[in-house]
Amino acid sequence: MLPPPPHSSMPRLAIVPVVDGKDASCVPFHDREDAESLETLRRLSPGPLQPVTAPGKALMCFWQQAPQDFEAHCKYEHMRAACGGMQSLEEQAETLLLNVYLRFCQQTSAPPRPSSEDETDYDLYISVFQDAPMKALHQTCSSDFCMIAEAHVLGLASTAGFPRLVQKDARAMYSSAMRFGYAVRQAEIRFKADGAAGTFVPLPLEAEMVREELEHLWSKPAVPGERGSSSGSSSCQDELTPSDAEAAHQSLQEVFGRLRRIGETKPALATYLGWLGKFDPEALSMLSNPTPAIAIAMKCQVDAVWGKAQKAEGATVTTTPSDMLEAILLGAWLRDCDADVRDTRSRLQAGEQ
Secondary structure, X not given: OOOOOOHHHOOOEEEOOOOOOOOOOEEEOOOOOOHHHHHHHHHHOOXXXXXXXXXXXXXXXXXXXXXXXXXXXXXXXXXXXXOOXXXXXXXXXXXXXXXXXXHHXXXXXXXXXXXXXXXXHHHHHXXXXXXXXXXXXXXXXXXXXHHHHHHHHHHHHHHOOOOEEEHHHHHHHHHHHHHHHHHHHHHHHXXXXXXXXXXXOOXXXXXXXXXXXXXXXXXXXXXXXXXXXXXOOOOOOOOOOXXXXXXXXXXXXXXXXXXXXXXXXXXXXXXXXXXXXHHOHHHHHHHOOOOHHHHHHHHHHHHHHHOOHHHOOOOEEEOOHHHHHHHHHHXXXXXXXXXXXXXXXXXXXXXXX
């Protein structure tokens, strides 16, 4: 039996636990293994927020001293608010945001991105947890949501000057991405509800345009002298003249041909958003407006990452498209967490009656 190769020539590997009877695989350890780096990563958890309310500070202490109890205390704060406890919007916002941090850590084993004040922390973060937002996105969101989020970030990447941006631009882009994620999740919930109830099933946008064209053709007045005359008869039904029938037949054939080209694919979330934007912009605008608590939570997150708005002037910061993907995800999760709180409140009120 040959002796093993020298330790210096062997790659540093980690054995991944076997899952569902599959073969174990080996992956490299992260390069950051020194005590200082590990301490920095521990310091970045659970996220960049520095709470100012009593519930937020208490939850942060539990995270640092008794992380196993953090989730239970988050649920307690939500339950206390649902039971009618006097909780300000700022307290609700910090509780929601810390709960979202917990979900991010559970899905990625990483905290959200740190504050932009210390670029050394951010360099360490992206070297170890570069793909954390993408991992969380595909683990927790539908394929339609993932496609829309990735398309949005690709659009930003094509126009923004990553990785160095003016601080106020990075702040505005991150804030807009959080609201975008909230709006898409709102639209997704409405889309699923409408589809399940059968109350509204949008046609593909091109088919809707075809329908409009056909209605426009039929709205044109008839050619004078080509419609049957009613003289000599007290009750005579209007009938299409050959010219009218030919025009209608031609337009129908064109519609059928275009519909065959379009196909009969089931409308997806992107189509639904497009339909709302074209035919019901007021509803789309309402979906984009978060509740007061969520709006404050978004502002807290943006301030924690990029600093206060009045301070974000000429300085430049480092950011990546992954940060914008994280913002979309946090916006969607804030909506989910707030909905859970509202559902709990509704169940408690129903039980009391």
